[in-house]
Amino acid sequence: MVFFHTADLHLGAGMEANMPQDKAAERRLELLETFSALVNEAQKADASAVLIAGDLFDTETPAPTTVNRVASVIEAHPGLDFLILAGNHDGELPVSLTSLANVHVFPADRPACYRYGEVAVYGCGDCTRPPDDFPLAEGDCNIVMLHGETSESATQTGIDLRAWRGRHVDYLALGHYHRADICPLDSRGSYAYAGCPAAHGFDECGEKGYIRLTVENGRITPVFVPLPGRRMHAFSVDVSDSESPDLIQSRLYEACRDIPAQDGIRVELKGTLPPGASLPTAALKKVLEQTHWFVKIKDSTVCKAEADAYRHDISLAGTFIRLVLEEENDPDLAREIISLGVAALRGEETEL
Ligand SMILES: [Mn+2]
Numbered sequence: 001m002v003f004f005h006t007a008d009l010h011l012g013a014g015m016e017a018n019m020p021q022d023k024a025a026e027r028r029l030e031l032l033e034t035f036s037a038l039v040n041e042a043q044k045a046d047a048s049a050v051l052i053a054g055d056l057f058d059t060e061t062p063a064p065t066t067v068n069r070v071a072s073v074i075e076a077h078p079g080l081d082f083l084i085l086a087g088n089h090d091g092e093l094p095v096s097l098t099s100l101a102n103v104h105v106f107p108a109d110r111p112a113c114y115r116y117g118e119v120a121v122y123g124c125g126d127c128t129r130p131p132d133d134f135p136l137a138e139g140d141c142n143i144v145m146l147h148g149e150t151s152e153s154a155t156q157t158g159i160d161l162r163a164w165r166g167r168h169v170d171y172l173a174l175g176h177y178h179r180a181d182i183c184p185l186d187s188r189g190s191y192a193y194a195g196c197p198a199a200h201g202f203d204e205c206g207e208k209g210y211i212r213l214t215v216e217n218g219r220i221t222p223v224f225v226p227l228p229g230r231r232m233h234a235f236s237v238d239v240s241d242s243e244s245p246d247l248i249q250s251r252l253y254e255a256c257r258d259i260p261a262q263d264g265i266r267v268e269l270k271g272t273l274p275p276g277a278s279l280p281t282a283a284l285k286k287v288l289e290q291t292h293w294f295v296k297i298k299d300s301t302v303c304k305a306e307a308d309a310y311r312h313d314i315s316l317a318g319t320f321i322r323l324v325l326e327e328e329n330d331p332d333l334a335r336e337i338i339s340l341g342v343a344a345l346r347g348e349e350t351e352l
Pocket of ligand 1: 008010055087089176177
């Protein structure tokens with residue numbers, strides 16, 4: 001018997017804070033298609049049910065187009081059950097979804113159970129409900145779906161792992177954290193976050209997918225399965241001592257060479273550059289945008305002429321450089337101002 005564990009799809013999420021409007025709109029459609037792809041995989045694997053451990057939608061009132069797409073995917077797979085838990089982002093799930101014959105939503109305040117032969121799938125919208133409230137039988141293969149953060153102590157808001165140990169749990173199917181993680185719970189069971197099946201931004205880098213649960217002889221084997229699609233990459237590149245923009249560009253190219261064209265990239269440029277050096281981040285971004293889906297470049301370089309070096313320099317140039325370094329937060333602008341200012345103080349002609 002097979003089950004698919006997913007969570008934190010956040011369908012319909014506004015991602016405009018992470019990317020431009022057109023990319024965010026494209027990504028929203030892609031997230032819906034990821035859900036469809038996951039369900040197709042479940043159908044192919046002859047899964048009994050897709051377990052959605054919370055945050056199917058990003059808001060309490062998802063757009064009708066988003067809900068309709070989800071409903072049409074679920075309707076197209078009548079042989080597959082969808083066991084849904086509301087997360088902290090979901091409100092009451094739309095009736096057009098909950099009224100479907102193969103959709104089962106767990107109550108918000110008390111545990112419920114759905115059976116598939118020897119497998120009992122429990123769930124409760126309130127993740128702080130104690131294990132005593134769940135009638136887990138030792139002879140069953142027990143899955144418990146919850147949405148929240150785990151802890152090793154009793155908390156007001158989270159899942160107390162200590163309380164769940166030795167309670168005949170075979171698998172805690174969790175949602176809330178967006179990174180997939182499978183961990184042992186006790187000598188019998190494990191607990192896992194499925195993570196989000198597709199990234200919403202640069203805080204969700206790396207492989208994304210779902211957890212496939214195979215039940216054999218009453219034992220559950222969870223395996224993380226990555227889904228194909230766009231990924232996000234965030235890293236830094238040290239551009240210290242790059243004398244020219246060409247050199248910076250080639251270092252950037254080198255760092256991005258193996259990243260697929262369909263992926264998003266956020267690069268932070270680090271290191272020290274001399275006061276006169278130019279770092280044309282806008283131009284570099286444009287170049288990278290020709291080869292990759294979405295690019296963000298952050299300039300975190302520091303000016304080589306650190307304020308310290310000019311602490312005892314009482315010349316006009318020293319005072320000027322010190323002032324600019326103290327007042328200007330944008331390192332590229334600081335370098336440009338210093339470069340122009342020092343040239344002006346020397347009486348050189350400058351081109352603006
Ligand atoms: Mn979430």
